[in-house]
Amino acid sequence: MMKQYFDGxxxxxxxxxxxxxxxxxxxxxxxxxxxxxxxxxYSGKKRVAWCGVTAPFDLLNxxxxxxxxxxxxxxxxxxxxxxGAYLEEAEHAGYAGDTCAYxxxxxxxxxxxxxxxxxxxxxxxxxxxxxxxxxxxxxKHFNKDLFVLNVPQRLTEESVQYLADQIRAMVAFVENHTGxxxxxxxxxxxxxxxxxARVLTEEVYRLAQSVPSPANGRxxxxxxxxxxxxxxxxxxxxxxxxxxxxxxxxxxxGESGVADEKLRLLWIQNxxxxxxxxxxxxxxxxxxxxxxxxxxxITWGAIDPEVPFEGMARRAISIPxxxxxxxxxxxxxxxxxxxxxxxxxxxxxxxxxxxxxxxGLISEGLKExxxxxxxxxxxxxxxxxxxxxxxxxxxxxxxxxxxxxxxIW
Amino acid sequence: xxxxxTERIGFACAYTPLALIxxxxxxxxxxxxxxxxxxxxxxxLHDNLCPHVKRxxxxxxxxxxxxxxxxxxxxxxxxxxxxxxxxxxxxxxDRTVLIDLPATADALSVSFFGKEMExxxxxxxxxxxxxxxxxxxxxxxxQYGQLARLLSDLSNRxxxxxxxxxxxxxxxxxxxxxxxxxxxxxLLLQQALAESPATMNGQSGVPVFVFGNMLPDxxxxxLFETCGVHVVGDDFCTGSRMFGEYxxxxxxxxxxxxxxxxxxxxxxxxxTFDPGxxxxxxxxxxxxxVACNAQGVIGHTVKFCDPYLARIPMIREALKTANxxxxxxxxxxSLRSIGQQRTRIEAFIEMLR
Numbered sequence: 001m002m003k004q005y006f007d008g009x010x011x012x013x014x015x016x017x018x019x020x021x022x023x024x025x026x027x028x029x030x031x032x033x034x035x036x037x038x039x040x041x042y043s044g045k046k047r048v049a050w051c052g053v054t055a056p057f058d059l060l061n062x063x064x065x066x067x068x069x070x071x072x073x074x075x076x077x078x079x080x081x082x083x084g085a086y087l088e089e090a091e092h093a094g095y096a097g098d099t100c101a102y103x104x105x106x107x108x109x110x111x112x113x114x115x116x117x118x119x120x121x122x123x124x125x126x127x128x129x130x131x132x133x134x135x136x137x138x139x140k141h142f143n144k145d146l147f148v149l150n151v152p153q154r155l156t157e158e159s160v161q162y163l164a165d166q167i168r169a170m171v172a173f174v175e176n177h178t179g180x181x182x183x184x185x186x187x188x189x190x191x192x193x194x195x196x197a198r199v200l201t202e203e204v205y206r207l208a209q210s211v212p213s214p215a216n217g218r219x220x221x222x223x224x225x226x227x228x229x230x231x232x233x234x235x236x237x238x239x240x241x242x243x244x245x246x247x248x249x250x251x252x253x254g255e256s257g258v259a260d261e262k263l264r265l266l267w268i269q270n271x272x273x274x275x276x277x278x279x280x281x282x283x284x285x286x287x288x289x290x291x292x293x294x295x296x297x298i299t300w301g302a303i304d305p306e307v308p309f310e311g312m313a314r315r316a317i318s319i320p321x322x323x324x325x326x327x328x329x330x331x332x333x334x335x336x337x338x339x340x341x342x343x344x345x346x347x348x349x350x351x352x353x354x355x356x357x358x359x360g361l362i363s364e365g366l367k368e369x370x371x372x373x374x375x376x377x378x379x380x381x382x383x384x385x386x387x388x389x390x391x392x393x394x395x396x397x398x399x400x401x402x403x404x405x406x407x408i409w
Numbered sequence: 410x411x412x413x414x415t416e417r418i419g420f421a422c423a424y425t426p427l428a429l430i431x432x433x434x435x436x437x438x439x440x441x442x443x444x445x446x447x448x449x450x451x452x453x454l455h456d457n458l459c460p461h462v463k464r465x466x467x468x469x470x471x472x473x474x475x476x477x478x479x480x481x482x483x484x485x486x487x488x489x490x491x492x493x494x495x496x497x498x499x500x501x502x503d504r505t506v507l508i509d510l511p512a513t514a515d516a517l518s519v520s521f522f523g524k525e526m527e528x529x530x531x532x533x534x535x536x537x538x539x540x541x542x543x544x545x546x547x548x549x550x551x552q553y554g555q556l557a558r559l560l561s562d563l564s565n566r567x568x569x570x571x572x573x574x575x576x577x578x579x580x581x582x583x584x585x586x587x588x589x590x591x592x593x594x595x596l597l598l599q600q601a602l603a604e605s606p607a608t609m610n611g612q613s614g615v616p617v618f619v620f621g622n623m624l625p626d627x628x629x630x631x632l633f634e635t636c637g638v639h640v641v642g643d644d645f646c647t648g649s650r651m652f653g654e655y656x657x658x659x660x661x662x663x664x665x666x667x668x669x670x671x672x673x674x675x676x677x678x679x680x681t682f683d684p685g686x687x688x689x690x691x692x693x694x695x696x697x698x699v700a701c702n703a704q705g706v707i708g709h710t711v712k713f714c715d716p717y718l719a720r721i722p723m724i725r726e727a728l729k730t731a732n733x734x735x736x737x738x739x740x741x742x743s744l745r746s747i748g749q750q751r752t753r754i755e756a757f758i759e760m761l762r
Contacts, residue, residue, distance in 0.1 A: 095722055128487050133720060137719060354487035
């Protein structure tokens with residue numbers, strides 16, 4: 001079923017791009033690559049590894065492994081409106097309803113045979129303990145080998161070495177399963193693509209900081225986290241190039257992502273993955289543009305091809321969800337300053353202990369620099385309890401409050 | 410709380426290296442979620458965060474703590490990490506440290522965790538103004554090994570139904586072992602073992618193995634007993650898991666690495682696992698229940714605990730396969746929450762009789 005879905009999606013987007021080459025929006029190119037990834041995952045022909053969020057996907061791409069973090073499946077189920085049945089399946093099997101719905105969706109998909117059987121699994125200890133648990137469960141269910149990357153909390157030479165050594169061990173693990181050695185030329189090429197995409201993506205984010213911004217509430221949704229899956233590939237470079245070119249063109253033409261941009265918003269952590277009218281309402285009724293997402297940033301330096309595993313280790317450790325919350329708050333403050341943010345929205349994804357757990361501290365941290373935060377109560381995957389009316393009212397009150405106060409910038 | 414001469418270091422997680430704290434001249438003090446404090450943690454932490462962590466923060470915000478010379482947090486789970494963040498906010502003058510903890514016990518991880526132990530030793534040196542040496546750590550490890558053996562002996566006696574006070578008393582002693590200087594507790598345990606074995610105790614209870622994350626309140630064990638449970642074995646982070654016996658290893662010369670190996674090879678909390686044997690926790694619980702001749706198993710976890718909640722379905726399945734009846738309870742670290750489960754516990758025991 002999913003193979004047909006993704007194949008159909010690929011064919012549809014390719015047809016549109018072929019028939020309307022002038023209308024080659026970066027979001028379409030991005031969606032095409034995501035659909036191709038989905039198609040490969042469900043093909044039954046490719047080597048597949050289910051992974052944690054901070055796995056080195058460029059390295060796995062270099063080794064010929066189609067790899068993806070499991071949360072992708074939860075998001076996909078939600079975005080296609082299918083999550084309910086899979087969440088219920090997990091709940092009926094005893095998985096608590098107050099845990100992360102991304103992971104519950106994965107468990108439901110696993111139990112109903114919707115998760116492609118992997119060749120092996122690579123778990124990561126960051127961002128969350130819930131993610132580790134679901135990887136262990138998948139390994140048991142599929143009876144497949146599991147490798148764990150323990151991502152240290154602090155960025156020190158010792159911790160980088162520890163993770164780099166684990167990545168080396170991971171390479172041996174993958175080689176054992178594929179029967180093929182890591183080709184040094186493939187790795188070098190993958191790192192070249194990673195570094196190229198990194199520079200381009202930084203430029204995309206820099207352009208999104210323009211006032212008014214070429215970004216809106218949809219164009220960069222989930223971008224940063226999904227781009228990690230395309231690292232090490234030409235596709236990743238192409239997607240980032242398309243965004244950069246489009247944003248440059250828009251800025252040159254005096255166009256903005258949201259017509260008559262009045263408010264600039266920062267979205268904290270996850271987007272709501274199922275269809276909902278909130279972003280449209282913010283833009284149409286209040287001229288409020290989500291110009292920045294917390295997960296859309298480059299926090300790592302270029303990977304040195306001479307010592308690639310150390311660079312990959314630094315990258316994994318660098319994500320703002322890692323370490324203590326002061327690091328995350330400092331990052332959010334930087335984003336707010338760079339993007340001249342008027343207010344931030346935190347959906348407080350229900351069940352996310354690591355991300356949502358510190359919401360009070362995050363609110364205080366942004367308040368320190370004069371940026372108000374609206375904390376919502378949303379399950380970003382599970383639409384069953386989505387209180388649209390209540391959320392509309394709160395967003396309306398928030399945007400009205402922002403409109404009435406002078407800009408802090 | 411009574412004044413004590415020994416300076417205390419607070420901690421909140423069973424992975425904390427107590428022997429190192431003691432070797433540094435401090436008394437480890439586990440900040441237990443037992444008491445009644447205004448619910449204030451929600452100002453900083455989300456409602457769906459672990460009640461253990463929130464009650465510890467409530468306790469900190471209510472200033473119901475003895476003097477602490479520092480607080481050690483361990484990165485054992487998301488909630489513990491968030492506790493460390495919030496603690497620094499509500500008690501900015503406390504000296505705190507967060508120690509990293511790998512999820513696996515492979516050689517690389519043991520080596521890294523050993524370095525974390527060394528880092529902690531350096532921090533404790535700063536806090537105490539003295540330098541810890543290897544011989545002091547060895548002595549301290551020996552003492553904690555002794556304490557673990559004594560507690561294990563008492564648990565065995567309780568298993569035979571020959572300990573006055575039963576599992577309630579065991580839990581009281583365990584709580585003392587994490588809040589009082591080790592020498593004092595060793596004396597108390599030796600005295601308890603010197604008592605004549607009780608007779609008839611527990612014989613009318615149904616042998617049950619209990620496991621989970623947090624169950625520190627002795628009154629919870631008293632409630633189990635009044636429901637007809639004879640706790641013949643347990644696996645809680647506030648119970649047996651806290652005290653692993655220490656076997657000196659001559660093959661590993663580095664004391665910190667040895668401590669790391671010991672801590673990571675403890676009977677693990679669900680957050681630590683062997684990737685080579687996924688969900689081994691399920692068979693471990695079955696094996697523990699069988700080893701202590703339990704007729705049934707009760708699992709008790711505090712709400713919102715991802716490491717346990719994610720593994721409970723497979724634990725349930727393993728127990729079912731082994732034909733061992735299982736009752737699962739969720740609580741919020743208050744006696745009230747477990748008190749509400751009385752009828753279910755009684756019904757479970759009736760079913761086992």
